[in-house]
Amino acid sequence: MSQDLGPEETLSARFKLEFDYTRSVGPVVGRFLMGLLQRRIEGIRMSDGRVLVPPTEYDPLTSESLDEFVEVGDAGEVVSWSWVQVPREKHPLDRPFAWALIRLDGADVPMLHAVDAGSESRMRSGGRVKVRWRAERVGHIRDIECFEPEDAS
Amino acid sequence: MTEKLPDKIETIITPISLEYEYTPGTASTIFLRGMKQGRILGQRCPVSGAVYVPPRGSSPTHGVPTEGEIEVSDHGTLRSFTVVHLPIPGSEVSPPFVAAIILLDGADQTCLHVVSGCEPSEVRMGMRLRAVWKNRADWDYSFENIRYFEPSGEPDVPIESFRRESSA
Amino acid sequence: MREVAVVSFAQSAARREPARNEVEILMPVVTQAVEASGIPRHEIGFTCSGSCDYLAGQAFSFVSAVDALGAWPPIVESHVEMDAAWALYEAWAKIQCGMADSALVFGFGKSSPGEIRDVLTLQLDPYYLAPLWPDTVSLAAIQARVLLESGKASERDLAEVAARSRRDAAANPGAHQRDPSGVDELLARDYLVSPLRVHDCAPISDGAAAVVLAAGDLARKVCDRPAWIRGIDHRIEPHALGLRDLATSPSTRLAAEKAGLGSVPPEVAELHAPFTSQELILREALSLDAGVRVNPSGGALGANVVMAAGLVRIGEAARSIREGEASRALAHATSGPCLQQNLVCLLEAD
Numbered sequence: 001m002s003q004d005l006g007p008e009e010t011l012s013a014r015f016k017l018e019f020d021y022t023r024s025v026g027p028v029v030g031r032f033l034m035g036l037l038q039r040r041i042e043g044i045r046m047s048d049g050r051v052l053v054p055p056t057e058y059d060p061l062t063s064e065s066l067d068e069f070v071e072v073g074d075a076g077e078v079v080s081w082s083w084v085q086v087p088r089e090k091h092p093l094d095r096p097f098a099w100a101l102i103r104l105d106g107a108d109v110p111m112l113h114a115v116d117a118g119s120e121s122r123m124r125s126g127g128r129v130k131v132r133w134r135a136e137r138v139g140h141i142r143d144i145e146c147f148e149p150e151d152a153s
Numbered sequence: 154m155t156e157k158l159p160d161k162i163e164t165i166i167t168p169i170s171l172e173y174e175y176t177p178g179t180a181s182t183i184f185l186r187g188m189k190q191g192r193i194l195g196q197r198c199p200v201s202g203a204v205y206v207p208p209r210g211s212s213p214t215h216g217v218p219t220e221g222e223i224e225v226s227d228h229g230t231l232r233s234f235t236v237v238h239l240p241i242p243g244s245e246v247s248p249p250f251v252a253a254i255i256l257l258d259g260a261d262q263t264c265l266h267v268v269s270g271c272e273p274s275e276v277r278m279g280m281r282l283r284a285v286w287k288n289r290a291d292w293d294y295s296f297e298n299i300r301y302f303e304p305s306g307e308p309d310v311p312i313e314s315f316r317r318e319s320s321a
Numbered sequence: 322m323r324e325v326a327v328v329s330f331a332q333s334a335a336r337r338e339p340a341r342n343e344v345e346i347l348m349p350v351v352t353q354a355v356e357a358s359g360i361p362r363h364e365i366g367f368t369c370s371g372s373c374d375y376l377a378g379q380a381f382s383f384v385s386a387v388d389a390l391g392a393w394p395p396i397v398e399s400h401v402e403m404d405a406a407w408a409l410y411e412a413w414a415k416i417q418c419g420m421a422d423s424a425l426v427f428g429f430g431k432s433s434p435g436e437i438r439d440v441l442t443l444q445l446d447p448y449y450l451a452p453l454w455p456d457t458v459s460l461a462a463i464q465a466r467v468l469l470e471s472g473k474a475s476e477r478d479l480a481e482v483a484a485r486s487r488r489d490a491a492a493n494p495g496a497h498q499r500d501p502s503g504v505d506e507l508l509a510r511d512y513l514v515s516p517l518r519v520h521d522c523a524p525i526s527d528g529a530a531a532v533v534l535a536a537g538d539l540a541r542k543v544c545d546r547p548a549w550i551r552g553i554d555h556r557i558e559p560h561a562l563g564l565r566d567l568a569t570s571p572s573t574r575l576a577a578e579k580a581g582l583g584s585v586p587p588e589v590a591e592l593h594a595p596f597t598s599q600e601l602i603l604r605e606a607l608s609l610d611a612g613v614r615v616n617p618s619g620g621a622l623g624a625n626v627v628m629a630a631g632l633v634r635i636g637e638a639a640r641s642i643r644e645g646e647a648s649r650a651l652a653h654a655t656s657g658p659c660l661q662q663n664l665v666c667l668l669e670a671d
Contacts, residue, residue, distance in 0.1 A: 012339065023447060023448065025448060079467075079563070082460075082465075082514050085511075085515070088439065110563035112562055120515060142453065
């Protein structure tokens with residue numbers, strides 16, 4: 001911005017706002033993340049018996065505290081999805097992909113993640129997808145790199 | 154995975170990063186264009202006559218737009234200060250340094266800047282200051298064109314004169 | 322319950338506005354609303370605003386906004402980090418408690434300096450959702466697909482909402498999305514995030530809006546035809562998207578019931594739907610049939626000043642009453658991903 005600007009030009013400056021938050025996860029989120037590190041997905045049983053993945057410390061409907069962990073599968077069914085033709089810089093994949101609500105085998109409540117399907121034609125509600133694990137896992141939701149259609153392998 | 158797993162996960166790091174194209178608004182633009190020319194420009198409240206520097210576009214006490222381009226002096230009076238012992242990331246000043254509230258001559262609103270050119274122990278309320286500018290060739294659209302304020306050697310202003318009956 | 326009315330409403334001409342800062346946009350809007358209210362500025366008992374510092378990336382911009390008010394001698398003031406419709410709720414509650422007889426409510430925001438789709442990601446659960454950076458449009462597109470696959474709506478229905486909103490926005494000086502394209506033309510365009518196209522999403526808008534509330538006799542004294550708030554309520558659903566039936570909005574339905582919508586339909590409904598699909602979901606939740614005039618202002622699809630667009634709905638609904646176009650109007654505001662939280666305000670003439 002060091003050059004002289006004309007009287008009608010609007011001054012502007014790019015800036016980046018950045019924070020690295022270190023968040024305490026607590027026992028329930030912490031156990032789920034520890035599971036991811038070990039390539040295991042655990043949900044939690046809600047008061048009405050349904051299994052919620054990822055787990056919360058409380059029942060989202062009744063607010064009762066929850067503690068019965070249930071291991072679920074690493075594959076499941078797409079409940080709904082959207083197709084991102086042009087990924088944004090922050091998106092988990094740098095090529096066209098789907099966001100999807102995925103009901104894992106053994107779970108009742110779908111979870112949100114990305115699906116690396118290659119093309120939109122390979123996505124459909126009711127379609128099967130499975131986890132692609134990140135090689136370097138640290139105990140974080142992104143230890144799941146993404147999901148992929150089950151017929152991909 | 155050959156390395157040892159942690160026993161449990163207690164914290165995660167979640168980076169937040171957002172990019173913006175900042176624009177300062179019309180009043181602050183007047184100030185920043187003045188800076189580029191080595192001038193300190195404020196605006197006047199049409200109701201009270203108070204001069205705000207740097208201007209934000211409104212008279213905060215009357216809720217009306219401020220007007221004009223009012224040049225104020227680069228000399229002023231230190232109204233209050235603190236000695237800072239923590240470094241500012243990316244700043245050329247190193248601790249301990251003095252952060253001061255300064256009322257420029259001709260302005261009715263104080264601004265915040267750094268005082269240097271003397272020992273922190275010499276700094277006092279009422280002290281007269283003058284701006285130390287960067288080299289003209291380095292002037293940009295920035296308040297940082299003023300590197301810091303230093304004692305001007307003029308006689309102190311009595312602290313009693315700071316008192317005001319009420320706001321402008 | 323005390324009777325409380327909207328006695329004035331003002332808004333800026335929403336658009337991308339790089340030249341003015343938030344205070345410069347807000348100040349004339351506040352002045353216009355206060356002057357139109359007939360209540361002297363210094364007699365207004367309470368001030369409450371809604372905004373979000375992350376929009377323009379300016380820390381404490383909500384504090385700077387007080388510079389637009391002429392807050393001297395010091396005023397009683399509060400702020401919500403939500404759409405200003407919730408600031409209006411706080412002000413209404415303050416008046417109900419007898420702590421004020423009038424209130425200034427305003428909302429403002431500049432979405433254009435930042436990446437609004439990413440900024441709104443910060444309102445998501447920070448452990449499981451935000452680290453993936455699902456943006457607002459992507460999440461709304463998942464919701465839209467649930468609606469489409471439920472058989473309740475088609476992509477053509479969505480485009481019809483867009484075309485109608487843009488037509489109405491063209492007649493509203495406060496709005497700026499005025500593309501006159503017809504439905505077939507819109508449907509021929511590419512998806513943004515399938516199944517949503519650009520026309521299904523609200524535009525990026527900078528602006529401000531303000532409303533003045535007054536109680537009982539004061540409202541009657543300053544206003545010929547006050548828009549009385551007959552009921553106002555807001556409800557929230559669980560945060561996890563997987564727990565919700567995204568094709569419906571039970572929180573809207575319940576808020577409307579608690580606000581007293583009952584079986585008498587409003588003549589006008591101003592719905593805060595930043596996506597075409599969400600308007601259809603809201604219409605069903607509120608049981609609005611074809612006889613109800615929905616979003617004559619063009620709605621959030623015509624101008625979407627984030628943090629003010631919900632308050633604008635209340636202001637527009639009140640305007641329709643004060644100008645005699647309606648005697649009963651419904652206003653709705655939303656917050657959170659995929660219509661997570663919803664506020665319903667019922668307004669009537671005397």
